[in-house]
Amino acid sequence: MLYMHDLWVNWFEGEENGYNVCRFHEWRKEDGIEIVDQIPLLLIEDQLFECIQNDLQDLPMSLLQDVQKRTYMKKNQERHTIEYAAVVTNGQDVLVFDTLGYTLPVKKSRLIPRQERLVFEMVHGKKPASYRMEEPVTKEYHILSLEPEKMAGLTRRERQLKQLLMMALDQLKHSDYPEEVRYWLTEWNPAEYRFIKELTNEEAWERLYYGAAHGWSIHHEELCGKLIKGQPFFETIWEGENQKAAKHIKSQN
Structure with a gap:
């Protein structure tokens, strides 16, 4: 499994739409940037990436099992284990998620440009892992969740x-x-x-x-x-x- 280290993240919690998970150039000083000590990196298929980016559906259990307790964050010099978290990419875009112990991507973040480029270098030439959604639900947009x-x-x-x-x-x-x-x-x-x-x-x-x-x-x-x-x-x-x-x-x- 691939891993990334010393990752800068800016969590957006409960956001189902990827446009509200702000890119680095829109990060603000008061956002509260955190550093992830270690986190798995997964190359996944487009459909699953879009689902993680633009929805709050349950993630495939096989994916959760693959990343379980493999992420560490440091707080006050102490290393804490994160239940389910990962960097995911489809080879064209990148997203980080943390489920807060649940089975859906509750928190999401983008990466700084340097670390995004590193993601693409690390997965170059590799085949995406195939994870099957249990019961995918078609996303419905509405006035409070615009397309x-x-x-x-x-x-x-x-x-x-x-x-x-x-x-x-x-x-x-x-x-x-x-x-x-x-x-x-x-x-x-x-x-x-x-x-x-x-x-x-x-x-x-x-x-x-x-x-x-x-x-x-x-x-x-x-x-x-x-x-x-x-x-x-x-x-x-x-x-x-x-x-x-x-x-x-x-x-x-």
Whole structure:
């Protein structure tokens, strides 16, 4: 079995979508980077890699048995054993997972570029191991878990705010004041005011959702900021993300 040593990891916990497991250039100082003393490296097939990267399904038992208690982390100069963890690659991309003792990839991380390159060198010319998923379930995307193409090209801050916008739109859909939907659609697209008046609430919401679900712009950001106004939970997320992003930009300059 192949092993890697002194690995830098930045864990993202409970993330089912790979776009929320940030690449190295989006890591922030407050993320809390850890160093893994030793961890197995597995070359696996594309389908399983995609499942680990973009889902939270149970991993193949044979894979878990292969990596069981083979990962070590150092804390306060003491070596601790991790139940199930590994670096996995399909030869094109790389991911690290830790199940926290469960059977699904609860924590995920990317690697720093130097260590990513080392992964590709180590598996070059080798055949992927074949692990069979017990009962693979087709991933279903929805408003609170958007398709990867709807997040493509966005920065970490933009992805977080877009998820916040989707949460606000989902809440709007179930609002006790359905007339609000047409109001916000008019805010989004004032040029169609006369047409919007003729839409049902459901039609208006669908139009607003499909318009906002694609891309990201200052228009999206303004809508998000207005929609969450007066909602403490959403406002806390908004302010926190903007502060973290500002600190990250400052540290890069």
